[in-house]
Amino acid sequence: PSTIHLKDYLPPAFLIDQVELDVDLHLENTRVVSRLHLRRNPQRPEPGLPLELHGQELTLHSIQVNGAPFSDYQLTESGITLHHLPDQAVLETQVEISPAQNTALEGLYISGGHFCTQCEAEGFRRITYYLDRPDVLARFRTRISADAARYPVLLSNGNLIEQGQLEGGRHFVCWEDPFPKPAYLFALVGGQLHAVKDQFTTLSGRKVALELWVEEENLHKGQHALTSLKKAMQWDETVYGREYDLDIYMIVAVNDFNMGAMENKGLNIFNSACVLADPKSATDRAFHRVESVVAHEYFHNWSGNRVTCRDWFQLSLKEGFTVFRDQQFSADQHSAAVERIQNVALLRTAQFAEDAGPTAHPVRPESYIEINNFYTLTIYEKGAEIVRMLAELLGWPTFRRGSDLYFERFDGQAVTIEDFVACMAEVSGQDLSQFMRWYHQAGTPQLRVERHYDPAARTFTLTLHQQTPPTPGQSDKQPLLIPVKLGLLDAQGQDLPLILKGEALGDETVIHLREASQSWVFEQLDAAPLPSLLRGFSAPVKLDYPRTDAELALQLTQDSDGFNRWEAGQKLALNAIDALIQQQQQGQDLQLHPSLVSAFAALLQDHQDPMMLAELLQLPSEAYIAEQYACVDIDAIHIARDYARKMLATRFYDAFLALYQRFDLQAPWSAEPEQLAARQLKNTCLAYLVATESEAAFTLAQQQFEQADNMTDQLAALTALAHAEDPAQGQAALRAFEQRWQQDALVMDSWFSVQVTRPYADALDRLHQLKTHPAFSMKNPNKVRALLGAFCQQNPSRFHRRDGAGYAALADAVIELNQLNPQIAARLVLPLTRHQRMDDHRKAQMKAELQRIQDQPLSPDVYEVVSKALA
Ligand code: B3K
Ligand code: ZN
Numbered sequence: 025p026s027t028i029h030l031k032d033y034l035p036p037a038f039l040i041d042q043v044e045l046d047v048d049l050h051l052e053n054t055r056v057v058s059r060l061h062l063r064r065n066p067q068r069p070e071p072g073l074p075l076e077l078h079g080q081e082l083t084l085h086s087i088q089v090n091g092a093p094f095s096d097y098q099l100t101e102s103g104i105t106l107h108h109l110p111d112q113a114v115l116e117t118q119v120e121i122s123p124a125q126n127t128a129l130e131g132l133y134i135s136g137g138h139f140c141t142q143c144e145a146e147g148f149r150r151i152t153y154y155l156d157r158p159d160v161l162a163r164f165r166t167r168i169s170a171d172a173a174r175y176p177v178l179l180s181n182g183n184l185i186e187q188g189q190l191e192g193g194r195h196f197v198c199w200e201d202p203f204p205k206p207a208y209l210f211a212l213v214g215g216q217l218h219a220v221k222d223q224f225t226t227l228s229g230r231k232v233a234l235e236l237w238v239e240e241e242n243l244h245k246g247q248h249a250l251t252s253l254k255k256a257m258q259w260d261e262t263v264y265g266r267e268y269d270l271d272i273y274m275i276v277a278v279n280d281f282n283m284g285a286m287e288n289k290g291l292n293i294f295n296s297a298c299v300l301a302d303p304k305s306a307t308d309r310a311f312h313r314v315e316s317v318v319a320h321e322y323f324h325n326w327s328g329n330r331v332t333c334r335d336w337f338q339l340s341l342k343e344g345f346t347v348f349r350d351q352q353f354s355a356d357q358h359s360a361a362v363e364r365i366q367n368v369a370l371l372r373t374a375q376f377a378e379d380a381g382p383t384a385h386p387v388r389p390e391s392y393i394e395i396n397n398f399y400t401l402t403i404y405e406k407g408a409e410i411v412r413m414l415a416e417l418l419g420w421p422t423f424r425r426g427s428d429l430y431f432e433r434f435d436g437q438a439v440t441i442e443d444f445v446a447c448m449a450e451v452s453g454q455d456l457s458q459f460m461r462w463y464h465q466a467g468t469p470q471l472r473v474e475r476h477y478d479p480a481a482r483t484f485t486l487t488l489h490q491q492t493p494p495t496p497g498q499s500d501k502q503p504l505l506i507p508v509k510l511g512l513l514d515a516q517g518q519d520l521p522l523i524l525k526g527e528a529l530g531d532e533t534v535i536h537l538r539e540a541s542q543s544w545v546f547e548q549l550d551a552a553p554l555p556s557l558l559r560g561f562s563a564p565v566k567l568d569y570p571r572t573d574a575e576l577a578l579q580l581t582q583d584s585d586g587f588n589r590w591e592a593g594q595k596l597a598l599n600a601i602d603a604l605i606q607q608q609q610q611g612q613d614l615q616l617h618p619s620l621v622s623a624f625a626a627l628l629q630d631h632q633d634p635m636m637l638a639e640l641l642q643l644p645s646e647a648y649i650a651e652q653y654a655c656v657d658i659d660a661i662h663i664a665r666d667y668a669r670k671m672l673a674t675r676f677y678d679a680f681l682a683l684y685q686r687f688d689l690q691a692p693w694s695a696e697p698e699q700l701a702a703r704q705l706k707n708t709c710l711a712y713l714v715a716t717e718s719e720a721a722f723t724l725a726q727q728q729f730e731q732a733d734n735m736t737d738q739l740a741a742l743t744a745l746a747h748a749e750d751p752a753q754g755q756a757a758l759r760a761f762e763q764r765w766q767q768d769a770l771v772m773d774s775w776f777s778v779q780v781t782r783p784y785a786d787a788l789d790r791l792h793q794l795k796t797h798p799a800f801s802m803k804n805p806n807k808v809r810a811l812l813g814a815f816c817q818q819n820p821s822r823f824h825r826r827d828g829a830g831y832a833a834l835a836d837a838v839i840e841l842n843q844l845n846p847q848i849a850a851r852l853v854l855p856l857t858r859h860q861r862m863d864d865h866r867k868a869q870m871k872a873e874l875q876r877i878q879d880q881p882l883s884p885d886v887y888e889v890v891s892k893a894l895a
Contacts, residue, residue: 344407
């Protein structure tokens with residue numbers, strides 16, 4: 025497989041102004057006629073350049089140029105090269121494709137008997153020969169024909185302009201999209217679908233029809249997505265001044281989908297897991313996911329569709345910005361602090377691990393083999409952090425002017441990350457050249473903190489040192505511009521006035537760290553203050569900031585920054601767990617440090633904000649604990665965390681029970697914030713209660729399981745029971761749950777995950793059994809994620825079994841999936857590539873399994889990941 029480099033970018037030899045597609049749908053042999061209205065690209069004046077069209081898995085039937093048969097072409101590895109074309113031409117190709125054989129779920133494929141497409145990043149070349157690159161923007165007109173009884177609904181981008189009956193029980197429709205777009209935003213759907221309909225009136229008074237297309241039995245699960253869509257449309261008008269631009273916005277739900285959803289112009293296609301939700305079958309988390317993914321795809325209409333990427337190296341231009349936008353949206357709908365905490369928790373475990381591993385890459389990569397491997401946490405989540413820092417550095421009003429300028433200046437164009445940052449520099453007058461390093465340098469910067477108080481001068485000196493560790497292919501790192509939001513706390517935890525060089529800055533400020541080491545001297549302080557650093561997690565860095573337990577406890581209860589309260593609690597827990605890990609490693613009896621116990625005692629007295637409290641009561645995940653160590657002791661981490669959890673559960677049993685009862689509202693389900701928070705806190709308490717393995721707690725969980733009128737409570741109870749050490753505790757509930765939900769694919773995903781995330785020795789046996797369950801299929805990505813993904817990513821102590829059986833199970837699955845669905849295979853294999861911090865024994869086993877995969881004939885997707893992990 026060959027490597028593509030950013031430095032080799034060249035504009036295309038031809039442009040395509042218009043595309044007329046005629047797709048005659050058949051399961052095994054769909055015929056696609058395409059007419060491309062081509063002209064030479066003035067940006068490529070070299071005479072006589074051939075036209076190189078991409079094409080994959082296509083059977084070519086004929087080619088015509090300007091109405092006459094054309095033979096001056098060659099078929100190549102990647103498509104077709106046409107020579108000696110006139111400067112302007114209409115190129116007509118006829119090809120045949122087989123949607124029914126398409127298990128990669130890229131291009132045109134079948135899901136649940138419906139035709140659907142996925143074209144980002146390079147799926148359109150599996151539909152027809154094309155310049156399948158994002159800098160070629162064309163107007164599309166799409167005619168679809170199909171059997172009228174089996175595929176009554178035929179959809180594509182834009183507006184419906186014509187439809188009618190054909191012979192032989194077939195029918196056709198014609199769609200026209202007035203906006204020029206890259207092929208990755210093309211979509212087509214055909215099936216027996218039903219719509220939930222609604223309407224939205226835009227800022228300027230235009231009426232937009234909203235349609236959510238689902239299978240008939242899912243009609244009752246559609247309302248939440250439409251409500252979320254309307255909120256998102258309104259929010260983007262209010263906050264970013266962005267209005268929707270077509271008369272219709274359609275969303276289609278499909279069961280087989282490689283990722284969450286796709287922002288195709290006017291016709292989003294969604295994984296049903298990210299769009300369908302009703303209280304009986306979906307958890308509060310699932311509701312939240314639907315709301316945020318619907319918003320994300322909607323926001324792409326501007327950040328992605330109206331202004332798109334010049335090439336795929338610029339992917340974070342649309343993804344980082346759009347994730348930032350959806351995070352802002354969610355923060356406005358819910359508790360901003362809790363949203364921030366959850367986003368950071370994901371970043372600091374999964375993205376930091378990626379940034380420290382063999383597949384680490386800059387937010388703007390320099391090269392790739394398979395672009396689908398670059399839809400990563402780094403491009404999305406770290407990309408969003410970079411945009412967030414820009415907003416922090418400029419201040420919201422200026423950032424918003426920069427965003428307006430960007431959308432205005434580049435509307436209808438395919439642009440680069442530099443173009444985006446240049447708008448921000450222009451409106452702010454700031455020099456952002458050092459800031460650009462965030463896009464070019466991989467790896468997570470480490471920030472070391474030193475503090476010094478001088479009582480005679482009444483000054484406090486804060487010194488910050490930054491350093492970014494080397495990553496593959498980038499050994500030398502330059503200092504970054506790091507915005508550090510901070511406050512100084514007095515002995516009671518109150519914010520002190522900040523005075524720097526005689527200037528009063530109020531209670532909170534953002535300092536800009538630019539050098540490898542830099543100091544700030546705060547003045548007029550009568551005693552040593554406690555800095556509250558990196559408030560709101562103002563930069564995606566690792567903070568090495570030693571504090572005493574008393575200082576952490578003060579921050580936990582008093583810091584005015586919600587994020588830093590949580591962070592102090594996490595740090596206290598990490599310290600206590602670290603002590604347990606050391607005791608465990610030295611064969612001593614385990615003793616939970618009293619500071620964590622007092623912290624919980626303090627937390628459990630304050631019920632002001634139940635949503636936040638539920639968050640504060642969570643111990644750091646095993647993955648985040650592992651992030652703290654250069655050499656990870658998987659077993660000790662598991663034992664230590666489990667011990668801490670059980671000790672806290674026993675020590676505070678009565679308090680957890682009292683809280684449980686107080687927040688067990690006994691009211692019918694609603695999505696009101698008070699109820700969401702109550703469920704969250706109640707179920708956090710339930711998990712602690714059941715951790716004591718007491719009969720009373722099991723009875724409580726059993727009752728909740730039986731009586732719950734919603735999936736949040738039902739699944740929380742099921743998980744508590746099924747994760748008990750005694751497997752018999754959960755058996756009846758698991759069976760009952762299966763009986764009740766076997767017809768609901770999405771609920772069955774949770775049923776699979778609950779079983780394989782059991783932190784006990786039998787988890788892997790269950791995985792092997794469940795692979796033969798009738799509801800499981802290797803062809804359905806949701807099922808693969810629910811079973812194999814959950815086991816490998818959410819059950820670290822079992823995945824990393826000492827005997828290596830967890831690794832072997834994953835490698836077997838990857839080898840099987842490599843043939844069926846390379847994109848999913850390349851994602852699934854990632855946990856095996858995180859071997860660098862494991863002990864030698866496990867490292868060797870992980871590499872051996874990677875080698876076993878490498879010895880197979882591999883898709884470029886899996887090859888790229890595995891070869892980097894073995895390098
Ligand atoms: N843009 C799509 C992701 C496409 C992934 C292709 N392998 C969804 C999103 O980020 O909104
Ligand atoms: Zn996106």
